[in-house]
Amino acid sequence: MATIKAFKLASLESISDILGETNTGLTGTQISKYLAECNIYDPQLNSTKRKRLYDALALKQNNDKCANNILNFLKHVMCPSRHIQNQEWFFTTRNQLNIALAFKGLELTESGDFKQTYHVKTFSEAEERAQNLRKTLLDRKIHHDVLTFCKAELLVDNYFHAVFEATKSIAEKIRIKTNLTSDGGILVDEAFSYKGKIPYLALNNLTTESHESEQKGFMNLLKGVFGTFRNTTAHAPKITWEINELDALDILSMISLIHRKLDKTVEAKKIYEGYL
Template identity: 45%
Template structure:
């Protein structure tokens, strides 16, 4: 693809912009821009910096979605459903929510923390997701308490309020205890610190957030088949 150089003396981005603008004005089609994107986003160029690829892909997808295009994971410009608002375009590009959806994360997770996910605010998204789990336990059990007290009462094996199975065998009782212990650990190790410590003092990486969301999603699926005793 031969593009006329608009001249020296400009910064690199201005030279590229003006070169593409000249082609667009001359031919009145977007083919050259799409070809440029395909070459610039060739994954082979990002082997040493995959994070840079995802950042550029997200940025391009915000702008291109307004014209009915996007950049796929192979770095190719492809047609997509056209967005009509900047907010919609930005939301589509958010990687954490997209990754969770691709993993089949339980719908109840999104019910409580979608705004935080769209902001890619891992710290508060995790906090809201676990608070949402507690709220679901209260709705099922009718209890009004919180934390370990809520969990221990709801999943008691002697006087259970919520049963995730029939509790008729040692294995089933063990599973009930395991879910209870898992929840107590989740609240103690994740929710309580994030609820009391400032964000700067308790960093939350994307990978940690994904792992925590997977645990929360797993518990929600167990609750799908649970019954109130």
């Protein structure tokens, strides 16, 4: 690997904050293990995980006068085969790291390697994109639950992060309305399918063939969205797709439609019991 110019200390701090986050970051045991496996000395000057990581990485980079071993450490930690049982953590953490890496013109790919990407210099670039996106979506009268994801920090790297997070909000709304705990296509089947049982949620009273077709069509739409932008399997995740502003607008508009439909769903049990 060619010599990689050292990270700014602010970027190292952001990386350490992500990996050492109290609730969702690496455990203290994992930090010790990964630092040792990467031959990075752990001075253990601080008790908090994020400060401990920062001390170790900053000291290593200062001694090396380059960032090569910092990137090797990130590759080691984010090796996909290490997170087969916790893919959600991998995707979420990867997205967060890529925001910090974008300031260096780098992206951590789905395979755990690095590639050159669009280089940003300031958050103002992302802020401008976020404002433009939000204004256009407001003109389209987009659902308020979607507007939450038009944030500068999600657009530093590319528009995919806004789409990815907005898609996650669909599953979260379904879980809130049903108290189910699954995800993706399984969640859709559990919430809306009525093969031999009353579904949790219904778009209508399910009394006609047309009503049943609408219910099935909505299920297929949800599965298509999850399969394309929310795929948590190890085989074909689409996290690396490049999405431009026009793509983002169209996809977020579709997610807005889904949110409006979900807001109008009713408990199917009440339909069958004659309450609706």
